Amino acid sequence: MAKTDAQNWDNYWQGRASTATGNALIEVGIEDNHDLNRFWLEHLESQPKQTQIIDLACGAGSVLKHALKLGLPNLTGVDISSNALRSLTNNISHASAICAPVKDTGLNNQTYDLAVSQFGIEYAGSREDLLQTFQEMHRILKPGGDIIVVAHIKDGVVYEGCIDSLSQIELIEESQFIPVSKKILQTLYKEPSPTRDSQLQTLMGALNQSASPISNWLRGLDRSKNVFARFTYHLLESSHKLITHHSAFSKADSLEWLEGMQLELDAYKGRMTSMTRAALDQDDLAALMQSLASKDIGLNFSPHEKMFFANRQKPAAWVIKATKNL
Ligand SMILES: C[S@@+](CC[C@H](N)C(=O)[O-])C[C@H]1O[C@@H](n2cnc3c(N)ncnc32)[C@H](O)[C@@H]1O
CATH class of the missing domain: 3.40.50.150 (Vaccinia Virus protein VP39)
Structure with a gap:
């Protein structure tokens, strides 16, 4: 091994x-x-x-x-x-x-x-x-x-559960939700300027677009029974909080949190892949x-x-x- x-x-x-x-x-x-x-x-x-x-x-x-x-x-x-x-x-x-x-x-x-x-x-x-x-x-x-x-x-049934999870992970990856959230946070902590505001406007539009398919998927799910749905909900809700209340958090902490979520997503994907291979x-x-x-x-x-x-x-x-x- x-x-x-x-x-x-x-x-x-x-x-x-x-x-x-x-x-x-x-x-x-x-x-x-x-x-x-x-x-x-x-x-x-x-x-x-x-x-x-x-x-x-x-x-x-x-x-x-x-x-x-x-x-x-x-x-x-x-x-x-x-x-x-x-x-x-x-x-x-x-x-x-x-x-x-x-x-x-x-x-x-x-x-x-x-x-x-x-x-x-x-x-x-x-x-x-x-x-x-x-x-x-x-x-x-x-x-x-x-x-x-x-x-x-x-x-x-377990195999199919893993395949479902893998397609949900793909949905999050394709949506670019985490990279776009990261860019927003990096921009938010810059000095205010008209350029920054217009960048933020564009990025917020992109974030709404990337969050929409994920929210749609979450809507139909019972979070009490689905660990990945709970993870995804936490990702959406907490990223929203970090962005809307950014002055309450440091730039380093916010970015570190998002990177941690990306690592968890990667690790989860690895486990689902190894279950299907096993x-x-x-x-x-x-x-x-x-x-x-x-x-x-x-x-x-x-x-x-x-x-x-x-x-x-x-x-x-x-x-x-x-x-x-x-
Ligand atoms: C899906 S978990 C199952 C754990 C436990 N049997 C259960 O039912 O909760 C698979 C386990 O296999 C272990 N594992 C993976 N590869 C292994 C190997 N080559 N030798 C020993 N353990 C291994 C992992 O650390 C993990 O604890």
């Missing part, structure tokens, strides 16, 4: 450090998801108390929190981001936190009874990296140990199973299934299960 990917995740988790659950899907409008919660509770409740559980690409522990609730004490999380692991241990103080790539955890052979991952291992990098991650899970599992993976599915289709899974079968490492896969969220026709995720031979 490229170093920048690890850094991007670290920045992401640094920004999320204050959130309690760190649920992976909040960004595509799916908060604490009932179907995922039920899935994990059902799969974890039958585990014996001494089960050693490892969550790969665990984030802040949205799977391990279910194990905790069920009173399972032996919990380990692996993630590439040390900030994610900080959130994990804030949520579950006794969990072991390992900062490593999932394809090469550095953990001992045959240590765990159950390896789980939720929207995690498919971020490992290339399809070859994903293959290596399954080999790694096999290595660290005890004989008879189980793998349960919930992975992004191409063209499913999503697996039927052919990806068939190729993965074939490669693993050819290596004959001794993992027995159940036929993979699709997970559906309530009231949604398209699937939300793949469910991939395997057991290590005895």
